[in-house]
Amino acid sequence: MVEKITLEESLDEIAYRATIDLVITDDFPAIGPGQEIRISGIAPQGTSLVYLFHPGVIWECSSRNSGQKHLTVTAYDKTIYLNKCEDEYLLPAGQTASQRLKRYAADWKIPLGHVAETGKSLAKGVYRSQTIFSMILNDLKDTVSRDGLMYRARMTPNGLELYEIGSNSPVWMLDMDQNVEEITQKRTLEGAVTQVKVLGKAKEEDKPVPVLAVEKGETEKYGTLQRIIQNSNIETASQAKKAAQKLLTGMQETITVTAIDINTIRAGDKVQIKDLAFIVTSVRHELGMPGSMTLELMHIDAVRRKYFMAD
Structure with a gap:
């Protein structure tokens, strides 16, 4: 059938x-x-x-x-219900993303599997009329902003899990002589950030917002592509400089691999091409015997900037 x-x-x-x-x-x-x-x-x-x-x-x-x-x-x-349902939450400071995920899952009757402990205390969460998934994303981005590791929530047969990006075992090797049909590479300045300006808190509505830091990257090579950061958790020049440096990035590179299907590979897994490790940012499995798959891959630093520091 x-x-x-x-x-x-x-x-x-x-x-x-x-x-x-x-x-x-x-x-x-x-x-x-x-x-x-x-x-x-x-x-x-x-x-x-x-x-x-x-x-x-x-x-x-x-x-x-x-x-x-x-x-x-x-x-x-x-987990589609977490993406389709909106609600509001007032969450106290000091909780971790792991603790908050457990609460969301309990409230929406989503069974839990292994939930990794993120280990970073978060700021107070004031979430008004937004999807549960957007709240989860914000918690995970806040974790990374506090020098935490990258995680994603995903459903498995054991239940909803909080999974550390790239922590899978085994790590599958992609090889042109073994299982790969085609590898394509795309390089672009779309999404590049070569200058970051960090703004402080506005003290008066009719006064300019104070600038805490301006960090330059590869402006000479690629031109000025500026992003603005305004975060209430950033209060000092040293904090601003550190946050800005994390957002700087030059040319963006994405690798697309078409290969014989490995049907257990999920988005967020690590794979290897020769001696280079990449993170799977998207996957499409055409199931069959043997079937085929298409993977979008990025370096882990690019994943951090694109998916966990974009806001």
């Missing part, structure tokens, strides 16, 4: 997405939005089925009929 199954996710989304193309026969059971669904497959170097996508929920169904009926099903793992 299954013609095609595709799994996709990226670092700027929380939910794993599945697209399933089916052939429908007269005795095919009814299938529709809201029903639970899971996808199983044989993991690399394995011999038995494991859950690749679970727990999932059918979100959308689209059918077509030209003599033979076909159905396309779009499903998400259950």
Whole structure:
């Protein structure tokens, strides 16, 4: 009955997405939005089925009929509810992102798996009318701003987990002589930051905002591409300089790899090409025997700047 199954996710989304193309026969059971669904497959170097996508929920169904009926099903793992639901929270200072994630999950009845302890006390959280996912992202960005590690929330068969970026084992090797079909490289100044200005608190509405620091990067090479930081947690010139230096970046590089499918690779995992390590920022699995995958890769420092320091 299954013609095609595709799994996709990226670092700027929380939910794993599945697209399933089916052939429908007269005795095919009814299938529709809201029903639970899971996808199983044989993991690399394995011999038995494991859950690749679970727990999932059918979100959308689209059918077509030209003599033979076909159905396309779009499903998400259950973190989709954290991306679709809005609420407000007033969270005290001193909590960690791990503690806050556990509260969100409890309030929205999302089962928990392993939640890594981020270990950084956060500022007071005042969240008004925004999605739960945006709150989680803000907590994780605040963790990085306090010299913490990078984490992402993602659903696994064990439940919602807080996963340290690049901490996967094993780390898969991508090799042109073994499993890679094509590698493409894109270099661009889009997203580059060569100068950062850090502003302090406005003391009076009709007065200029004080400038705490201006840090220059590769302005001579790439021109001036300036970003502004205004953060109430930054109060001194030394704090401002440190924050600005973290945001400086020159040319942006993205690598796209098309390869034989390794169906357990997720966004946020580390992979290796020769002796260089990269982080998977997005992945598309075309499941099959052997199947194929398309990975978007970036260096870990670029991931930190793009996904955890953008605001």
